[in-house]
Amino acid sequence: MTLKLGVPSKGRLMEKTFQWFARRGVTLSRAGSEREYAGQVEGIDGLALVLLSAGEIPRELAAGRIHLGVTGTDLVHEKLPRWEQQVEEIAPLGFGQADLIVAVPACWSDVDTLDDLDAAAAAFRARHGHRLRIATKYHRLVRDYMTAHGVADYTLVDSQGATEGTVANETAEAIADITSTGETLRANHLKVLSDGPVLRSQATLWRSRVAPCEGSDRGVLRALLDRIG
Ligand SMILES: Nc1ncnc2c1ncn2[C@@H]1O[C@H](COP(=O)(O)OP(=O)(O)OP(=O)(O)O)[C@@H](O)[C@H]1O
Ligand SMILES: O=P(O)(O)OC[C@H]1O[C@H](OP(=O)(O)OP(=O)(O)O)[C@H](O)[C@@H]1O
Structure with missing residues (x-):
């Protein structure tokens, strides 16, 4: 398994998220052309980047299809009833206010x-x-x-x-x-x-409470949290 990180696929949120992780030694990038929605990660082994619509990231976290995701507080609170039970707030990112x-x-x-x-x-x-x-x-x-x-x-x-x-x-x-x-x-x-x-609202890093995170994924998550903490 790999630990999946969902990031908005375009615009200001994507660029600022890439910069935020880069400052912490994790390089996120698009795999190919501007229009390709595959991503690459350097700096943490076992972490995969998934580029998604900002509005879909709450649902993907709640469904457990991604382990971590960056999107606005507004979209999580709007789209997830009783959001606290489905996701955990890891860090406000200081942009997208x-x-x-x-x-x-x-x-x-x-x-x-x-x-x-x-x-x-x-x-x-x-x-x-x-x-x-x-x-x-x-x-x-x-x-x-x-x-x-x-x-x-x-x-x-x-x-x-x-x-x-x-x-x-x-x-x-x-x-x-x-x-x-x-x-x-x-x-x-x-x-x-x-x-x-x-x-x-502001852009925030969230963790899914339901995505399975066992074995090596746990180590990857710990390494990432240490890096960004
Ligand atoms: N003018 C703005 N300044 C800062 N943040 C903004 C602004 N407009 C929207 N945002 C934030 O950006 C996030 C994404 O916004 P929005 O729902 O408009 O997505 P989008 O760019 O239309 O993307 P998608 O349609 O792919 O989901 C939201 O969390 C929202 O609060
Ligand atoms: O206060 P301001 O700095 O003017 O920003 C506000 C605008 O930004 C967002 O729109 P966005 O550009 O995301 O387009 P949208 O209307 O398609 O959501 C939001 O929906 C407002 O329309």
């Missing part, structure tokens, strides 16, 4: 908090005959957050990308999405509610 926030049109001058949104949602329903729509890909996290804050008069609409555009496109009245610099929100004339984020 972003907040999951709720935002409304900047021109809604009387809506700055979730309480305001609750009142606006009731008025919206009375006026339009349907619930205020919040576009997001973070269904579980947003539902739990709204419930915890007593907001019920809304409906979630699924948006898997370009979520900030849904308000201008009139497919939603509000959004819940990841923000880092805030530029995308500003460009789309949206403002963040002031109650605080649904979740603060």
